[in-house]
Amino acid sequence: MPEDSIEHIDFEELNKKAISQPLVTHLYTADPSAHVFEGKIYIYPSHDVEAGIPFDDLGSHFAMEDYHVFSMETPESAVVDHGLALHVNDVPWAEKQMWAPDAASKDGKYYLYFPAKKADGIFQIGVAVSDSPAGPFTPEAEPIQNSYSIDPAVFVDDDGAAYLYFGGLWGGQLQSYRNNTFDAAHQEPVGDEPALGPRIARLTQDMLSFAEEVREIVLTDENGKVLTAGDNDRRFFEASWVHKYQGKYYLSYSTGDTHYICYAIGESPYGPFTYAGRILEPVVGWTSHHSICEFNGQWYLFYHDSSLSRGVTHLRSIKVTPLLHDEKGHIQTIHPYR
Numbered sequence: 001m002p003e004d005s006i007e008h009i010d011f012e013e014l015n016k017k018a019i020s021q022p023l024v025t026h027l028y029t030a031d032p033s034a035h036v037f038e039g040k041i042y043i044y045p046s047h048d049v050e051a052g053i054p055f056d057d058l059g060s061h062f063a064m065e066d067y068h069v070f071s072m073e074t075p076e077s078a079v080v081d082h083g084l085a086l087h088v089n090d091v092p093w094a095e096k097q098m099w100a101p102d103a104a105s106k107d108g109k110y111y112l113y114f115p116a117k118k119a120d121g122i123f124q125i126g127v128a129v130s131d132s133p134a135g136p137f138t139p140e141a142e143p144i145q146n147s148y149s150i151d152p153a154v155f156v157d158d159d160g161a162a163y164l165y166f167g168g169l170w171g172g173q174l175q176s177y178r179n180n181t182f183d184a185a186h187q188e189p190v191g192d193e194p195a196l197g198p199r200i201a202r203l204t205q206d207m208l209s210f211a212e213e214v215r216e217i218v219l220t221d222e223n224g225k226v227l228t229a230g231d232n233d234r235r236f237f238e239a240s241w242v243h244k245y246q247g248k249y250y251l252s253y254s255t256g257d258t259h260y261i262c263y264a265i266g267e268s269p270y271g272p273f274t275y276a277g278r279i280l281e282p283v284v285g286w287t288s289h290h291s292i293c294e295f296n297g298q299w300y301l302f303y304h305d306s307s308l309s310r311g312v313t314h315l316r317s318i319k320v321t322p323l324l325h326d327e328k329g330h331i332q333t334i335h336p337y338r
């Protein structure tokens with residue numbers, strides 16, 4: 001939701017209309033990546049803080065330093081804060097801006113994937129390992145080789161293959177990459193030029209590296225035409241997430257400056273994905289970022305908004321609400337405030 005509309009919001013009224021309330025109120029939390037591990041819901045969010053850094057289009061005011069992991073017995077039960085899971089000071093290669101993370105599990109170990117800026121100002125993605133889904137996590141000494149940009153999301157397919165999706169525009173630096181090579185001179189495409197897609201690479205068996213060259217995902221409209229950069233209501237901006245429903249792959253993502261969470265459907269983890277609609281209408285705050293998780297046969301959308309901070313865009317709170325697929329596999333659009 002655009003910043004300039006926030007001053008007109010009556011937050012008492014808005015909170016009455018909100019379809020869900022913040023899951024965590026003792027910290028600001030955002031970008032919730034939810035998974036069912038060991039029979040419980042574990043949530044891996046960003047930990048928002050007020051660092052007093054002026055706002056800019058690069059998101060410098062999102063100056064997060066650490067992660068906490070949260071768990072819930074069910075989507076209705078109390079949330080447990082498992083405390084500090086990883087701090088930027090413990091990551092040898094990272095300097096600042098611990099943005100949206102995700103986690104995966106394999107053979108009794110847990111892997112936390114996270115973006116951070118290095119001292120040279122470039123984002124890369126790192127991985128940290130734990131014996132518990134709650135952490136604490138021990139980071140690898142170097143970022144994942146050939147990783148770049150932000151918003152890692154892991155999808156583990158039925159055959160055990162794990163894929164890392166990533167990428168985000170503007171502050172996330174994706175516009176500076178072509179063919180996996182950084183050049184600050186590259187700009188975001190415009191108008192009828194093809195939009196940039198999120199990136200994907202299969203992970204190695206040990207979950208610590210890319211097993212292949214990073215590929216760009218193609219998103220098309222229902223006629224097979226690649227979504228264009230000027231199609232701001234539908235083009236990918238950041239916050240990739242993949243879930244599988246009835247044998248199909250659903251890639252969901254944020255459209256950034258138009259503030260929607262949209263989705264597209266494909267036959268393979270690599271796509272191409274065909275645009276299929278909106279999952280979430282704009283929330284209070286500029287960013288929208290989510291995950292989709294099945295628990296006991298019911299699907300849930302984890303998302304965030306800035307209602308608890310009364311509209312401060314970098315002080316967000318995670319929320320959860322049921323998500324419905326209809327009989328054709330389409331996702332029912334969620335309106336966050338009735």
Ligand code: FUB
Nearest residue numbers: 046062099100238287289
């Ligand atoms: O939390 C920092 C950034 O804001 C995330 O990486 C983006 O997806 C947006 O939610």
